[in-house]
Each structure stands twice: as C-alpha cells, then as structure tokens.
Amino acid sequence: MSAVAESTAAFSAAASRELGEGTNDTPAIAALRSEAVALSSKKAWPDSRKERPWKYHNIATLDLGRYTPGMSASNGAAAGVRSCPVTGEHAAAIVLENSDVIFSEASPDGLDLIAFSALIDGRLQKLVDERLGSAVAAGTSKLTALHYAFLAGGVLVATAPNSEFKEPVRIVRNYSGGGQFAAPHTLIVTGANSRVHVVEECRSDEGDIVVMPAVEVLPGPGSVVRHTVVHRWGTNTKVYTEQRMVSERDSEFVSLQIVAGGGVVKGHLESSLVARGSSSELYGVTLGTGNQHADFFTTQDHVGPDTRSDLLFKSALRGHARSVYYGMTRVGLGARNADANQENRNLLLSDTARADSDPVLEILTSDVIRVSHGATAxxxxxxxxxxxxxxxxxxxAAExxxxxxxxxxxxxxxxxxxxRDELSAVLDARWDSPE
Amino acid sequence: MSKNTLLEIRDLRANIVGKEILKGLSLTINEGETHAIMGPNGSGKSTLANVLMGNPNYEVTGGEVLLKGQPILGMAADERARAGLFLAFQYPVAIPGVTLVNFLRQALNAKRGVDVPVREFRELLFKQMDILKVDRDFARRYVNDGFSGGEKKRAEMLQMAVLEPTMAVLDETDSGLDIDALRTVAEGVNSLMNPGMGLLLITHYQRLLNYIKPEFIHVLVDGRIVKSGGPELALELEESGYDRYEAAAATA
Structure with missing residues (x-):
C-alpha cells in the first residue's frame, strides 16, 4: 500500500540520516540519531488502555504517514531576518522558522544561546555531545525515539559559573505548513551558582502539524533555572512534550507552562531531585477553548535528602475543552526531609467542558516534612x-x-x-478571542 | 411640595428554600431620607437586603419594588446596581486574585458605561480612601482576602463612595466593628449622604444609630413592618427589646 510505503520512507533510517546531514550533526548527535531511529521502528505507541498517562488520549491513532519530518522554512524565511523580531526584554534571543534558524543575536559574556546546527566552537560541541540525551533518553518511548531520530531545531542554553542574567533568554519557534512533523530540542546546562530564565514561545499556523519536543534541564550546583513555555499553537497542532530536569546539589528549577493555544497539548514533565537540597517547582495554566485537549503528566521524584518540590496546575475550560492531569509524587527511601506538594485546580465554564484529575503519592520513607496533594474541579x-x-x-465580565x-x-x-505582565496579556488575548 | 420617591416596596413576599420569610412588606423612601429597619434575628432583615439586590438564591413570590418609579424585581443584580442601587454586605465574600483597585475600576466603568480615565479614577479613589482613613496599599490587596472585620466594612464603604449610588442599603454595617472603626465608617456614610440620595440601614442594634441618624425607624417582625416611627422608637427598642412586638406578631 502506497500510504504505508510513504510513511516508512518519510520516517526511515535513510530519512533520519539525511535530515542529520542537513542539520550539520556532530558525530555524537549522528550516533544518537541512528540509535534512535532503530528504536523508533521497534517500539510500539503507548497503549491507551494500559498506560495510565495515556488513558485519555490515544496516540496510536496518529498516522505518521501523513507527516514529513524536518521541514525547512518556506518562502525564503530562512534567508535571515536582520532586525530583532523578538519583542520584550531579553538577554539573548534566537528565532526558528520550522527547523531553520532565521535570527540569532550575539549572547552576552557567560551566556551561550546557540542552535545545534551551528556548533563550531569545540567547548560547546563537547557540552552538547556529553549532555544531549542524558536527561531524556531516546529509549524512553516511541515518542522520544522519534524525537531524537528526527531532531531538528535543537538549541543549547549554557551559562558560566556564577553568571546571572536578569532579562530572559528567548527562544521563539514558529511552524508553518501542514503535514509536518517537528522535533525541536531545548538543552539547558547551567554553571554552578548561575541564574537564568529561558522563555520559549511556540506558534504554528492552522495546518495539521505534529510536534514532539524534548526539554532537558541540567542545572549546575546551586544554580537557579527558570523555564517558561508559552504554547500559542494553531488549533490543528498536536504537541507531545517530554521534559526532564536532573538536579545537582542545591539547584533550583522553576518550570511554567502557559497553554494558550494548540489542538492537543500533552506533556510529561519530570523533575528528578537526585541531589541533596535541590528543588523543583512545576506550574501550569491552561485556558482551554473549542475542542482543545490539554494533558499533563508530572513526576516529582524525590531521591536525595532535603529535597523540595511544589506543583500548581490550573485550567479554565470553556466550550468542549478538556484537561487531564495525572501527577506522581514519589518519595524514595533516601529522601529524608522531603517537602512535596501538588495541586491541580480546574474551572469548568460550560456543561461540555471536562477535567480529569489524578494526583498520586508514592512514599517510601516516613521521615518527611510534608507530602501533600489536592485537586478540585x-x-x-x-x-x-x-x-x-x-x-x-x-x-x-464578572466571570x-x-x-x-x-x-x-x-x-x-x-x-x-x-x-508576568507579558504572560498575563497572552492569557487575556486568549480569553478575549472568540471561539 | 412632596419629595421624589426613590424606593417603593409594595407588599413584598419572598421565600428561601421554600420557606416564606417576607410576608407582605411595604416601605417608601424619598430622596434625602435615612431610614432604619430594626428587628430581631430571623425577622427577615437579611432576606430583605438580598431580595432588594437580586440575589438569585431568594425567590420573590409577590409584591413589587420600584426604584425611581422603575420596577426592578425582573432585573439581574448588575442591572440594579447600574440603576443606582447599592448593598453593603454584612459578610462580603473574599475574591483572591482580584485586587480592590481593579475591581473598583471595572465596577465604575460598568456603572458609567464608559471607561473612566485612569487619572480621574485614581483621584476619586484616593480622595475617598482618605475620608475612610485607609492607606493607599489597601487598594492593591485582593478583595476582602484576609481582611479584618473592620477592613471589610471600610472596603464596602469605599465601594459605595466610588460608585455613588442613589439608594444605598447597609446590612448590619455595625457588626464586628470596634467603636473607632464604627465612628470612621459612620462618618464616611454621613459624608456620602446627599439630598438626592436615600439610605436604608438594616440593623439589630441601636448602636449604629448614634452615629448615623435616621429620621424614620421601622420595626420588622416575622416578615412584616409592625411599627414605624421617629428616632424615639430606636431608643425604646434599645430599652425594652423586641419582645412586645414579637408577642403581638405571634398572636396576630
């Protein structure tokens, strides 16, 4: 059958290799890519009936044959943009159109913001080669395997020890053109005691687009990493994110997901608090309209002692919008003095809106400060x-x-x-839009 | 020359969860008049306040209410407010996430039907805050969130001051206030009162009436006004209580 043949061709090992040549893969990335493409064809999609995080969304119905990975920017957008298209204060900025970088600004001292395709500098190349795939493994699922096999538009954010950047680092990702499969990667590696806030703004047109991003956050000891994603996707875009942070001693991580667009916005956000004294805060706001499906699976994994985590996910839903929250707080045997909280709150603004919420605790030590959870709809x-x-x-107006x-x-x-004002304006615009 | 009638309540009957609370209440308030309705617990005081404002949890089963000659029982609460009616709540609800200043601005814009310029709004707000002796930070707090009893009442008065209603109903505004707070709140109310406005105080105790002087006192017992009179009636109630009226109502 031609459809099957095409799908095999578009997501084949040869296609993966070709994509890697086009994005100037380093040998290490090329190796990761070829390992991943083998895994992607071997692994099955998650089973909606058996795997709890997939209970309310069956990805097995996704027909990859309809998509082409690694699409380039259309109509000469790749030729480059001279003036900075990024509004809002920023320490550094990079703008991608589909898989191509169309704008990037020189970063201040101590900060590197660079596309994987532009890794010429030996130090940064080494950093990516060593750390890429260390937090989110290619073999995690069929989705992560597909991600690494067809990775395009990868970006590294790296900070020097003791550096501090007041304004956010901006990554803007725009996708246009239906029938494309995109797999952007964000790798954040920070030096000891540094501070950085990375803000990613994601948009797409009304085409049928599938995006499987991965975000790896590797904070250095004592560093503070903030990461905000603003989802402003088109209504026919489906997004499946895999995000994982692996802590170092006394590191802090604050993650915020603003869902103000997209057809399906689904993500697994995991914070592995392996190092003593480290912390994670996971936050999310969804303003759901139309037939939108926003679906988060979170993992707050307390492994080391004296670790702290907080989580607050809220969604306000109208029309036929739906939110799913499945959250796991795990407190391991060695995680004495753990302090963990998770809260999920849902506002249902129509009879047809729906929220499913399932916060779960798995506690193996009794020596904790607090482990709490709550959910409302x-x-x-x-x-x-x-x-x-x-x-x-x-x-x-009151509502x-x-x-x-x-x-x-x-x-x-x-x-x-x-x-905060900027994000608030994004939410206002979302809520004021007719749908 | 007779004064213009502001609020006219005719034979008002109302239920809450199927039980009749107001059993034919009539009252007329003219421009420039201050009235007080006094009554024991359970007489229907709060029900009257809620029915006047249009609380959807109360069911009106009979009668009429006219505000400046216009029937209001068919209106939603927000329409009544824009028509000039104001209710100061006994227990105002907290709204975390909404600042008092933002709330007041939206309310004033809705009332006037145009967006009031920021500068004009600030001047109005600050002037009224000074009268009510609240500091500027107060407006940046979330509406009634973590407010003390006195702060809640001042916030209610601040809203009244900014919205400048023609007919204000104050439900148990004295409850939970110490004497200094009571005096400040009463001074605020007195400064707002004008010849074109009507005021209805709903209260259990006479205490508030030492500071806001009504010309007319009505005794509410079992859902009806059983006696009306001048300020002397409040003093009589303070001395001998409601027993006499309750006994009369029971045998009526």
Whole structure:
C-alpha cells in the first residue's frame, strides 16, 4: 500500500540520516540519531488502555504517514531576518522558522544561546555531545525515539559559573505548513551558582502539524533555572512534550507552562531531585477553548535528602475543552526531609467542558516534612459572581474577571514583573478571542 | 411640595428554600431620607437586603419594588446596581486574585458605561480612601482576602463612595466593628449622604444609630413592618427589646 510505503520512507533510517546531514550533526548527535531511529521502528505507541498517562488520549491513532519530518522554512524565511523580531526584554534571543534558524543575536559574556546546527566552537560541541540525551533518553518511548531520530531545531542554553542574567533568554519557534512533523530540542546546562530564565514561545499556523519536543534541564550546583513555555499553537497542532530536569546539589528549577493555544497539548514533565537540597517547582495554566485537549503528566521524584518540590496546575475550560492531569509524587527511601506538594485546580465554564484529575503519592520513607496533594474541579464561585454583579459588573465580565484571578494566582509565582505582565496579556488575548 | 420617591416596596413576599420569610412588606423612601429597619434575628432583615439586590438564591413570590418609579424585581443584580442601587454586605465574600483597585475600576466603568480615565479614577479613589482613613496599599490587596472585620466594612464603604449610588442599603454595617472603626465608617456614610440620595440601614442594634441618624425607624417582625416611627422608637427598642412586638406578631 502506497500510504504505508510513504510513511516508512518519510520516517526511515535513510530519512533520519539525511535530515542529520542537513542539520550539520556532530558525530555524537549522528550516533544518537541512528540509535534512535532503530528504536523508533521497534517500539510500539503507548497503549491507551494500559498506560495510565495515556488513558485519555490515544496516540496510536496518529498516522505518521501523513507527516514529513524536518521541514525547512518556506518562502525564503530562512534567508535571515536582520532586525530583532523578538519583542520584550531579553538577554539573548534566537528565532526558528520550522527547523531553520532565521535570527540569532550575539549572547552576552557567560551566556551561550546557540542552535545545534551551528556548533563550531569545540567547548560547546563537547557540552552538547556529553549532555544531549542524558536527561531524556531516546529509549524512553516511541515518542522520544522519534524525537531524537528526527531532531531538528535543537538549541543549547549554557551559562558560566556564577553568571546571572536578569532579562530572559528567548527562544521563539514558529511552524508553518501542514503535514509536518517537528522535533525541536531545548538543552539547558547551567554553571554552578548561575541564574537564568529561558522563555520559549511556540506558534504554528492552522495546518495539521505534529510536534514532539524534548526539554532537558541540567542545572549546575546551586544554580537557579527558570523555564517558561508559552504554547500559542494553531488549533490543528498536536504537541507531545517530554521534559526532564536532573538536579545537582542545591539547584533550583522553576518550570511554567502557559497553554494558550494548540489542538492537543500533552506533556510529561519530570523533575528528578537526585541531589541533596535541590528543588523543583512545576506550574501550569491552561485556558482551554473549542475542542482543545490539554494533558499533563508530572513526576516529582524525590531521591536525595532535603529535597523540595511544589506543583500548581490550573485550567479554565470553556466550550468542549478538556484537561487531564495525572501527577506522581514519589518519595524514595533516601529522601529524608522531603517537602512535596501538588495541586491541580480546574474551572469548568460550560456543561461540555471536562477535567480529569489524578494526583498520586508514592512514599517510601516516613521521615518527611510534608507530602501533600489536592485537586478540585467545578464552576466559578456563585457567591463571588453575585458579589461582582452587585457592583454593576455584568455576568460575562464578572466571570472573565474571576477566570483571570484564577490564572493570575499561578502567574504570581513568576518573579519577573515585566514578564508576568507579558504572560498575563497572552492569557487575556486568549480569553478575549472568540471561539 | 412632596419629595421624589426613590424606593417603593409594595407588599413584598419572598421565600428561601421554600420557606416564606417576607410576608407582605411595604416601605417608601424619598430622596434625602435615612431610614432604619430594626428587628430581631430571623425577622427577615437579611432576606430583605438580598431580595432588594437580586440575589438569585431568594425567590420573590409577590409584591413589587420600584426604584425611581422603575420596577426592578425582573432585573439581574448588575442591572440594579447600574440603576443606582447599592448593598453593603454584612459578610462580603473574599475574591483572591482580584485586587480592590481593579475591581473598583471595572465596577465604575460598568456603572458609567464608559471607561473612566485612569487619572480621574485614581483621584476619586484616593480622595475617598482618605475620608475612610485607609492607606493607599489597601487598594492593591485582593478583595476582602484576609481582611479584618473592620477592613471589610471600610472596603464596602469605599465601594459605595466610588460608585455613588442613589439608594444605598447597609446590612448590619455595625457588626464586628470596634467603636473607632464604627465612628470612621459612620462618618464616611454621613459624608456620602446627599439630598438626592436615600439610605436604608438594616440593623439589630441601636448602636449604629448614634452615629448615623435616621429620621424614620421601622420595626420588622416575622416578615412584616409592625411599627414605624421617629428616632424615639430606636431608643425604646434599645430599652425594652423586641419582645412586645414579637408577642403581638405571634398572636396576630
């Protein structure tokens, strides 16, 4: 059958190799790619009936034959953009169109922001060769295997020890053209006691697009890494993210997912708190409309002693939008004095919106400070609505005000005020858009 | 020359969860008048406040309410507010995530039907905050979130001051206030009162009436006004309580 033959061709070992040649793979990346492509054909899709994180979304129905990996930027966008297209304060910025870098700005001292395809510098090449694939292994699933096999648009963020960057590092990823499969990679490696905030903004057009990003965060000892993803995908884009942070001693990680677009936005976010005194904060806000499916599986894995984790995922859903939250807090035998919290809150703004929430605790030591979890789903508070109305605010405006307040409490965790205002504006625009 | 009627309540009947609480209440308030409704617990005071404002949990089963001649029982709470009615709540709800300043601005914009310029709004807000003796940080806090009893009442008065209603209903505004807070809140109310406005105080105790002086006192017992009079009636109630009226209502 021709469809099957085509699918095999588009996702074959030869196609993977060819893509790697086009993106200037280093020998190590090429080796990882060829290992991954073998795994991708061997592994089956996750079974929706058996694998808990896939209970509400059956990826086995995805027909890869309809997609082409590693599509280049169309109509000469790759020719380059001269003036910086990135609005908002930034320490450094890189802009990608499909798999091509169309703009990148020189980074200040102590900060490197560079595409994998531009790794000429021996030091940075060595860093990528050593660390790529160390947090998210190619063999994790068929999705991660596909990711490494067809990786394009990989970006490294690296900081020198003791460096500190007040403004965020910006990565903008735009995808246009239906029928494409994209596998962008973000690798963040920080030096000891450095501080950085990486903000990724992702957009796509209304074409049928599949994206399987991977994010690897490897903070140095005592460093603070903030990572924010703004999902502004088109309504026909399906996104399957694999993100993993592996801590070092006293490192801090703060992750924020803003879902303000996309057809399916699904992700596994894992924080492995292996080193003593390290911490992880995972936050998420979804404003779901239409038929959107936002689905997060989180893992707060306490392995080392004196580790701390917090999690707050909120979604406000209207229309037929749906959110799924499945969260695992694991406290291992060696994780004495662990302090872990996870909260999932859902606002249902229509009779057809739906939220499924399942926070789970797995605790192997009794010597903990706190391990807690909570989940709620329901409409906006009637009393609050009434109170706002008694001051003359019409129902719809009162409801919108309460939704903003609900989402705003997650944004309150963003330390940078300018960025907080920017993210707040993204959410406002999302909520004001008719759908 | 007779004054213009602001609020007219005619034979009002209302239920909550199927139980009749208001059993034919009538009351007329003219421009420039301050009235007080006093009554024991369970007499229907809070129900009256809620029904006037349009709380959807209360069911009106009979009667009419006119605000400046316009029937309001068919209106939603926000329409009533924009028509000039204001209710200061006994227990205002907390709204974490919404700052008082943002809330007030939206409310004022809704009331006026246009976006009030930021500068004009700030001047108005700061002026009223000074009168109510609240500091500027107060407006940046989330609405009623973690407020003390006194702060909640001041926040209610601040809203009233900014929205400038023509008819204000104050539900048990004295409850939970110490004497200094009570005096400040009362001074705020007195400074807002004007010849074109009506004020209805709903209270159990006479205490508030030492600071806000109503010309008309009504005794509410078992869902009806059983006696109306001047300020002397409040003093009589303070001395001898509601027993006499409750006994009369029971045998009526």
């Amino acid at each position: 329901g409409p906006v508070d009637e009393e609050q609505l009434y109170y706002l109305q008694t001051r003359g605010i019409p129902y719809e 919108a005000l309460l939704v903003r307040a609900f989402a705003g409490q997650v944004l309150d965790r963003v330390a940078d005020e300018a960025l």
